Amino acid sequence: MIKAKVELQAEEQSFLAGLKADIxxxxxxxxxxxxxxxxxxxxxxxxxxxxxxxxxxxxxxxKLDSEETRKTVDPxxxxxxxxxxxVGSLKGKINRHKAKIKKNIEDNQNSIMAS
Numbered sequence: 208m209i210k211a212k213v214e215l216q217a218e219e220q221s222f223l224a225g226l227k228a229d230i231x232x233x234x235x236x237x238x239x240x241x242x243x244x245x246x247x248x249x250x251x252x253x254x255x256x257x258x259x260x261x262x263x264x265x266x267x268x269x270k271l272d273s274e275e276t277r278k279t280v281d282p283x284x285x286x287x288x289x290x291x292x293x294v295g296s297l298k299g300k301i302n303r304h305k306a307k308i309k310k311n312i313e314d315n316q317n318s319i320m321a322s
Contacts, residue, residue: 239261240261
C-alpha cells in the first residue's frame with residue numbers, strides 16, 4: 208500500500224484492503240470477459256461452465272455495489288444470461304440430432320446384418 212502522511216487506523220487500513228480486493232475481483236471478471244474468443248469457447252460442452260463464472264455478482268463485491276456500477280454490470284450480466292440460455296437451447300438441439308444420427312446408424316447396421 209501507499210504510505211500516507213497521516214497514519215491510518217487499523218479499521219481504515221482494513222477498509223482500504225477490502226476495497227482493493229473488491230476492485231481486483233471486478234477487474235479479473237472484466238478481463239475474463241474481454242478475453243473470450245471463439246477458441247476459448249470451442250469446446251461446446253463446456254461453454255456454460257466457462258460463461259457462468261464470468262457473471263459479476265455485485266452483492267459479493269459490496270463495496271462497489273452502486274447504481275453507477277450496476278448501470279455497467281447489469282447489461283453485461285443480462286447478455287451473459289441470454290448467451291447461456293442460447294447455449295442451453297443449442298445443446299438440447301445438438302443432443303437430439305446426435306440421438307437421431309445414432310438411431311439411424313443402428314437401424315442401418317441392423318438392416319445390413321439382416322441381409
